[in-house]
Amino acid sequence: EVQLVESGGDLVQPGGSLRLSCAASGFAIVYYFMSWVRQAPGKGLEWVATVDSDGSTTYADSVKGRFTVGRDNSKNTLFLQLGSLKPEDTAVYFCSRSAPRMLTGPRGRGTQVTVSS
Numbered sequence: 001e002v003q004l005v006e007s008g009g010d011l012v013q014p015g016g017s018l019r020l021s022c023a024a025s026g027f028a029i030v031y032y033f034m035s036w037v038r039q040a041p042g043k044g045l046e047w048v049a050t051v052d053s054d055g056s057t058t059y060a061d062s063v064k065g066r067f068t069v070g071r072d073n074s075k076n077t078l079f080l081q082l083g084s085l086k087p088e089d090t091a092v093y094f095c096s097r098s099a100p101r102m103l104t105g106p107r108g109r110g111t112q113v114t115v116s117s
Contacts, residue, residue, distance in 0.1 A: 002026040002106045004095050009111030016085050020111060022078040022095030030073040033099040036080045037107065038091035048093070049080065050100040058100045063089075085115045 008020040020036070035050040049059045049069040057069050068081040078095050092112050098105030 002097065004097070004106060004108035006093060006095055006108045006111040009093060009113045011114045011116065012085055013117050014086060014115055016115070017081070017083045018085065018113060020080040020082065020093055020095075020113070022080075022108060024076045024078065024095075024097075027097070028073075029071055029076055029078060029097075032097050034069075034071060034078045035096045035098045035100065035102070035105075036069060036078075036093055037096050037098075037103060038089075038093045038113075039110075040088070040091040045094075045103045046091075047101045047103060050098075051078070082113065085113075087115045089113060090115050 003025045005023045012018050033050055036048040037045050038048050039045050051057050051069045066084045071078045092110040094107040094110045096105045096107035
């Protein structure tokens with residue numbers, strides 16, 4: 001059974017940073033595109049970033065230069081380093097087994113990131 005469990009969400013001030021993790025089980029992430037998507041209050045899902053099976057990464061323009069996606073294949077874990085956070089980054093963040101810019105695919109329950117002073 002495919003399972004994805006996100007953690008690391010928190011309340012952080014504008015300009016701050018945060019590191020999200022996603023523990024995967026039931027499959028090996030090394031063989032798949034792995035992505036982060038987010039959903040802001042009252043809005044639809046938005047693709048954030050993807051890391052390919054070869055380690056290459058792609059980012060939404062809204063987070064490029066501020067967020068870094070990565071993974072630890074030995075721990076079957078995906079990461080998202082968030083930096084220079086803005087209030088508009090407030091959302092529930094989900095990890096997903098999906099290709100870049102895709103919003104379908106298995107995903108976890110999410111972790112809440114709130115950016116506010």
